[in-house]
Amino acid sequence: MAQRILSLSVSPELAREMQRIQKEMGFSGRSEMLRAGLRKIMVEHKQQEALVGQKQGILLLMHSKGAEDAVTFAKHEFEEIITTQIHNNLPGGKCLEVFVLSGDAATIKKMHSQLETSKKIDYVKLVVT
Numbered sequence: 001m002a003q004r005i006l007s008l009s010v011s012p013e014l015a016r017e018m019q020r021i022q023k024e025m026g027f028s029g030r031s032e033m034l035r036a037g038l039r040k041i042m043v044e045h046k047q048q049e050a051l052v053g054q055k056q057g058i059l060l061l062m063h064s065k066g067a068e069d070a071v072t073f074a075k076h077e078f079e080e081i082i083t084t085q086i087h088n089n090l091p092g093g094k095c096l097e098v099f100v101l102s103g104d105a106a107t108i109k110k111m112h113s114q115l116e117t118s119k120k121i122d123y124v125k126l127v128v129t
Helices: 012-025 030-049 065-077 105-116
Strands: 054-064 082-090 094-104 121-128
Touching (some): 012 030, 065 082, 065 105, 065 121, 105 121
Antiparallel strands (some): 054 094, 082 094
16 A cells, blocks of 8 residues: 655644654654554544444543633533533643533534644543443
């Protein structure tokens, strides 16, 4: 199978972090590290595609304080599936959000996707039963 070459632009900070992780984890190069990351995303996506029916879970977010508008928008848009929200201020102007969710899997997936694709959110993790 023919290889495809993709070009990727990253900030200097992200490039330094990638280099650090590459060395720590023993990847032979940046491409191998990025392939491993892409495989991980694909596995998580396939698991989410299989979610149907009524589900319960948690959604973890980390973001800067300046991103609270994106979180507030999602909180109001998906209030029918949010049973609990915990907000915690972290050092360095960051925030941690924990949402306990219960409802239709399609709605949970939509909330997760909206936050994960937001440029304002630093980290998103969905854990569903």
